[in-house]
Amino acid sequence: MNRKLVSTGLFSLLMLFVFSLKAQKEEIDAIIDKAEAVSHFKFLAADELMGRDPARAEIDLAALYIANQFEKYGAKPLEEMGSFYQKVPLRYSNPPVVGTIYWNNDTLQHGEELLVLAGDDVQGDFEAVVVGYGLEEDYENVNVDGKWVVARVGAPNRLSPPELFAAGREKMVLARSKGALGLIEMYNVPTTPWTLLVNYLNKPQMGLDTDPDAEKSIPYLWMKDLTGERIQAIRDESSHINVDIRGKINRKISGKNVVAYIEGTDETLRDEFLMLSAHYDHVGIGAPNAAGDSIYNGARDNAVGTAALIQAAQYFGIHPPKRSILLCAWTAEEKGLLGSSYFADHPPVELSDIVYNLNIDNAGYNDTTLVTVIGLGRSTADRHLQEAAKTFGLEAIADPAPEQGLYDRSDNVNFAKKGIPAPTFSLGFTAFDAEIAKHYHQASDQIDNFDLDYALKYWKSYILSAELIANDPDKPLWKKGDKYEDAGKNLYGSDYPE
Numbered sequence: 001m002n003r004k005l006v007s008t009g010l011f012s013l014l015m016l017f018v019f020s021l022k023a024q025k026e027e028i029d030a031i032i033d034k035a036e037a038v039s040h041f042k043f044l045a046a047d048e049l050m051g052r053d054p055a056r057a058e059i060d061l062a063a064l065y066i067a068n069q070f071e072k073y074g075a076k077p078l079e080e081m082g083s084f085y086q087k088v089p090l091r092y093s094n095p096p097v098v099g100t101i102y103w104n105n106d107t108l109q110h111g112e113e114l115l116v117l118a119g120d121d122v123q124g125d126f127e128a129v130v131v132g133y134g135l136e137e138d139y140e141n142v143n144v145d146g147k148w149v150v151a152r153v154g155a156p157n158r159l160s161p162p163e164l165f166a167a168g169r170e171k172m173v174l175a176r177s178k179g180a181l182g183l184i185e186m187y188n189v190p191t192t193p194w195t196l197l198v199n200y201l202n203k204p205q206m207g208l209d210t211d212p213d214a215e216k217s218i219p220y221l222w223m224k225d226l227t228g229e230r231i232q233a234i235r236d237e238s239s240h241i242n243v244d245i246r247g248k249i250n251r252k253i254s255g256k257n258v259v260a261y262i263e264g265t266d267e268t269l270r271d272e273f274l275m276l277s278a279h280y281d282h283v284g285i286g287a288p289n290a291a292g293d294s295i296y297n298g299a300r301d302n303a304v305g306t307a308a309l310i311q312a313a314q315y316f317g318i319h320p321p322k323r324s325i326l327l328c329a330w331t332a333e334e335k336g337l338l339g340s341s342y343f344a345d346h347p348p349v350e351l352s353d354i355v356y357n358l359n360i361d362n363a364g365y366n367d368t369t370l371v372t373v374i375g376l377g378r379s380t381a382d383r384h385l386q387e388a389a390k391t392f393g394l395e396a397i398a399d400p401a402p403e404q405g406l407y408d409r410s411d412n413v414n415f416a417k418k419g420i421p422a423p424t425f426s427l428g429f430t431a432f433d434a435e436i437a438k439h440y441h442q443a444s445d446q447i448d449n450f451d452l453d454y455a456l457k458y459w460k461s462y463i464l465s466a467e468l469i470a471n472d473p474d475k476p477l478w479k480k481g482d483k484y485e486d487a488g489k490n491l492y493g494s495d496y497p498e
């Protein structure tokens, strides 16, 4: 073919492309109105929501607001769910006010040489029985009915922290089934220092309530015993304990993911979803700052992202793309990515029908000429994000602080692990520096110090990115050699070249 013809052809293709981007920009500009967009942002970051803590009631106002906006803009609840809410079973626990064991002329206190990990309040005198590791075989010829069981922590070859907790849960169920009234594990693992455990465990905790035996738990404690002297003394000298545990909180909470969809226009592609997601929770109330402010509004983290999701509903409600759009607002990200984790394990649609997850989450920003995409460079959809940002006068850059491990610290990772390409679309930052730390998880993360003109460009770039990906006939794939590429092959099979 003639060289000139080729370049003319390329030129007109390019012009067509530029023209259609320009048209898409105009449509987004026409629909996304600054005052309306900012009103969503303001509501979500308002003091009245008390920092959107999943352990507090006010977070339900945020969930209700998001669901109402989705509905208002024409998004629908998934038939499989029957409502905009996916209930997420959560469990919240708080350390006891008093946690003391009097034993052998010694007084052991919670938070010092004792940790009360589970169970209800209890007071009284009890007989303690040592049963090895507290496994089934250790109970042979031992009667623990009406007594407290004392065992070594973990099990042979099960001594990493997650293994210790898993073994503890099993032992608790077993001890209870044998008629025991409580379980104390004697902690002697040198690889995980006791003080580290106390710092980590002696504070409010939230987790997914997936343990069917949690209701039946007996008091479960760890006692520091690095040398093994105490377990020896309980066996040989004094098996009498007096226990006083008061004020421990164990509460079930029904968390909510807010989920909606907008059907795509293409006969075939509409069976596939582009998942747009943002966590809407934040860290709640905390220590007051110098200005006396104790409400952690989480404007950057992540009211701004949740507002983007609402605007995506608004835009795609009017201009549905070829693929269907799945809108997901996650709860309890700040408690360990819990809402998204629950969804990934209990998906109301087939995960293999979700071709891509464009997550949006933030710590903060220090450069208003950028969007920073955590995970840029890892999938074949990158160019859409770059073009979308450029169309609104921004530049998309990749993660500048890989040492922070941000990709694996937000909700996107729960889907990447399943094989779905899942970057996080963040406000522009060039380093995780003092400017970011100034507001990150601080009471000062609020709207009055946020550049709202920049917010608008960021939101629009997100919507255009989503539109380009949802309309691209090519399915986004992990780049070759990515750590999640194999998961992608498992999920999508033949979409990946041999």
Ligand SMILES: [Zn+2]
Pocket (backbone or CB within 6 Å): 301, 334, 441
């Ligand atoms: Zn956060």
